Amino acid sequence: MKFQIVYDKPGRIRFRCGAYAFDKELETAVQKQLLESAAVKKAEAHAENGGILVYYEAGARQKVIRTVAALDTRLLAPLGPDTCSERIDSDFKTDLVKLVAKRYLQNALLPAPIANAVILFKGIRYVWRAVKTLLEGHLNVDVLDGASVSACLLQRNFKTAGTIMFMLSISALLEDYTRAKTKAALTDSLAVKTDKVWLVQDGTEVLIPMAELQVGDVICVRTGSVIPVDGTVTSGEANINEASMTGEPLSVRKAKGSTVFAGTVVDEGSIHVQVRALSGNTKIQKIIELIDNSENLKAGVQSRAENLADRIVPFSFLGFGLTLLLTRNITKAVSILMVDYSCAIKLSTPISVISAIREAADHDITVKGGKYLEAFAEADSVVFDKTGTLTNAEPVLERAISFSDYSEDEILRIAACIEEHFPHSVARAIVKGAADRGLNHQEEHAEVQYIVAHGIATTLHGKRAIIGSHHFVSEDEHVEITAEQQAAIEAQSGGCSVVYLAIGGKLSGVLCISDPPRAEAGEAIGLLKKAGIENVVMLTGDSQQAAEVTAAKLGITKCFAQVLPEDKHRYVEQLKADGHRVIMVGDGINDAPALAAADVSVAMSDASDIAREAADITLRGADLTELATLRTLSEKLMTRIHRNYRFIIGFNSSLLLLGLFGIIAPTTSAFLHNASTMAICARSMTPMLEKKQNSATEEDTGKA
Template identity: 30%
Template sequence: MYEIIQLIIVGILIISSYGFHFIQHDSLIFLFSALWCGYSFIKAIYLSIRSRFIDADAFMGLGILGTIFISEYMAGTIIGFLVLISRLVEDFTTEKSKTAIQNLIKAAPKTAQVIKDGQEIETEIEHVNLKDIVIVRNGEKIPVDGRIINGSGSVNQATITGESVPVEKNINDTVYAGTIVDSGFLQIETERVGRDSTFGKIVRLIEEAQSSKAPVQKVADVFTNYFTPIVLMLVLITFLITRNFRIAITVLVVACPCAVALATPLAFVAAIGKASRKGILIKGGIYLENLSKTKTIVFDKTGTLTLGEPKVIEIKQYGTHNQSEIIECAAIAEKFSGHPLSKAILGKAAELNISVPDPKNFQVVKGKGVIAECFDRKIILGSRDLLKDEKINFPAEINDYMEKLELDGKTPLIVAHDGDICGVITVSDVIRPNARETMFKLKEMGIKRLIMLTGDNERTGRAIGELLGIDEVYADMLPEEKVEQIKSFLSKDDKIVMVGDGVNDAPALTQADVGIAMGAAGTDVAIESSNIALMGDDLSKIPEAVLLGKRTFRTIKQNITLGMTFNIIGMGLAATGILSPMAAAVAHVLPDFLVFLNSSKLFK
């Protein structure tokens, strides 16, 4: 507000000065205006001397003092006046780019309806505790992260996932603070509140991201740091050659590298703000820069390229065992494994109303399967390699049958009981509807290598890879092997992007130049381990993020080129006496406005 008042008063003084021209007071008015507009910049000279570092503000202060020294008071006033306008435009541009954060902050209600002692009480959000039961009705915002314990409804999660299509929520489903109940009634048990909620983490990380620096920004800073003393030397040389203070000061006025200093931060702030509105949480400008340079994107299969919800689609019987007995054996073996395929097995057992007792001596054989004991029976569930290790022979008929399934992209699991094969359970995961389209878009954008890592066998992995247009498939991979594989891809000539579910793939994500976590809403591990978190499960956000990275980096290069070009041309014109101090003042601010306009394109 002070700057606006200052601009208005100085503007009035500039206009009024023409009324005093004939009574010889205009120079006094311009001198006063120059000193007032330039006070903060002149003060920066003193601070720069103390810190032994000349920043853009100190540079401006030198320019204003220089115009006063050569009695070009009007030029000094115009410099201060136009720079103040450019600062206001910069503030406006920055604030506009932070609208997404402000909207997120406004989205979180300040109070919650909490049930205490059987009564519904309006409680300030900072006084809501874990396990408190919160009531949310039709049209209200959800104030906490939690689990629905009663009721159901349609919830708009746009503030978290970027998707405006409401999601149906029922008992035991998770809901997030800042989202809206479009219709329904919910009783929610609080699990996270305030800054610990998914919403709170998103706001904090976006704020941190917008203040971080990428390598390209550091290059701009280095340029500015070296350019400043060079300009001062050129000003001195100009004076020594021309013996003209007016020309030397004009060079100083036009040469300040403000536009170069603004080139990177404005673009990054705008891009990160735009991404957050689409449910893409980018933790810093460096990751946008790396996205713009990548030629290789690595995908995990399960939960990323597929829905991560495998189903039992076939049970092949061998010997005297029926389907229920085969599923029972498999479910016993998988009960404590936690493997994604275990959900399919246990789900099928529940569907058939099979009671699954706890196994004894449960053992996970990494990358091969599980071994368990129950009622003095030894149960083996897994791959052919596991059966070979356990010295269980299987006929060629079973081998041929499994190979056919694998070529179709399915996963067959052998069930053995007391040394004999009793059946083969076929599990299949559904490929995401837009997976193939996403791969095609990435290829169109210049991505040279699309790679898939999977714990599946090679035949299954290659079948899915060919279906999606994947260039390279690495199969039979353990989690630690995925980490090593990512390390092997890293090079100076490429930036490796890894896309995973953020939980199972957290170690691999941290090794990549850019780790992107799918479906990170509500998952601390996903948000913390990734560099970019997609709040939803939409694969099409990957090309969007890559495109935004390319657009941002292109905008930054344009901004830097604009700033440097204007500086060099302006200095040349000033040194030859073509530019007057007044024209130099205008020429100094012009590239700043062009940088603002160019960066604002990223909002669209």
């Protein structure tokens, strides 16, 4: 990094690198990089002027200079949301103090003529913004703000004009702060988090940590997996879901030479991708922009409030004109202009929604838009997938049963070798089961093909090998399962789920997977019922016996077994056709159609990439009781918005009447209106739920 030394004293040195040396988001990363040197005691970085201040150990001056010179900001990435959140808090407090101090000092120290000139200069910006908005054919809050300031300036009432502009500045600062906090809280949860990738080397695939991947490497990405990098397809073909980048729901065909982006998902196919950029920030920014700006993701109540806010503005001008016409009293007329409903409505509603999304993130829940909170509050039915959702997030392999010349260990080894390519809880159980038994395997099969909701097909030693459900193996692939074999399976599997392995058209063996309910699943369903969601349904591809056992344990209203993805989708659509508002909770590739069909969909943290992509909400903590937490939060959000609306209408109507009858002056009217707007916005930022915390730790601390 290039720099100039602008201050140099023993133990302390200041570098100036230039205003564009690094972005503000990298300030903390620069500081952290410098603190990794043992010679550095303290470091500060400021993006505005590229300044770096370093406190160092005695005698380490040259080492510090070499460390700063070696800095390469191109290799740094913004740190996590906790650090960003601290910086946002600090910046907000600093800006607020500056704003208040500036106004206080201006009123206390500046002579009246100079202070009035400053207010006039500031007021021109509001007036120009109003004129510009009118020229664009809009009549909204900006016009009303400009008119209010103009009326005060024309009356030479500089004190009131200054108060109005000060309150508007505070309101804008609060809104920016809330949005920034929300962005910091969501950034980590929406990041592309891939731990390992399949690196292609000399025609073979090697599983390596994501951290070891470099630009120029080639990786293999298959059906259901997220693409963790920006890159170019070097071979293969696939349908890519780019909704996270473009918002377009239909998959796009990608082949050799096509560009792919981090955060997009392979719906179908397999491709080799040459890495161009190791970053998922594009996805993060896209989703956050959608949450902030997309009309499609705003809560209906938020869109209605914003539209209402703009529609009310003309009535404020009408009230001003009528008051002036009837009373001939400019003071009373200005009192009407000083008060409007739209400002508070338009600010408080989105701030409430964004604050709720932030609060959900604090509880390990990622919500992709305000409209999903509204839908969650209104839902009366919840549909659960069973495997990996209601049941344990990590199913366990109980046993392997052989029906061929292969030993049970060989059956398990072959199954693990095939299953490891696809991210699903059952597949992970089989792979882990083989690893726990010390059964190492090598790639002996050909290209593997994932058949949604059925299983996997490949070629092993020249023979077709398939692994999956009874329906897939027996009905689709026409592999004979004799009565004796089925009886043996039922006798030995107990209540386990069964995965069938067939090689060369014959049943070779089965794997028995135990999948006990999550510890909190029963409690979660009970809480949802108390919250008013009485219709609780479970859909699963498992056997009827396994489904009924799980449903009985958890108190589920209805359960349907041996269902296919289209069956799940059809059931959700039927519920909606019957007038229900439906929440769908799932984790697998086969749940994606039903997740997309529901009014609001939820994916578990350990769900497949495509399920998380299709879902509107993700439970990052994998705790089903958070569904009840989200229900409470969404209902309280709706209550807060409606309560704010009633307060705004009532309070501002009172101010209008008091001003109309001359009981309060325009200055008082403006102060109370803006103060109430600021107060209700600040109130809209306050938590609606108890802060998530470790109760055990608190108890220990209390005892201590």
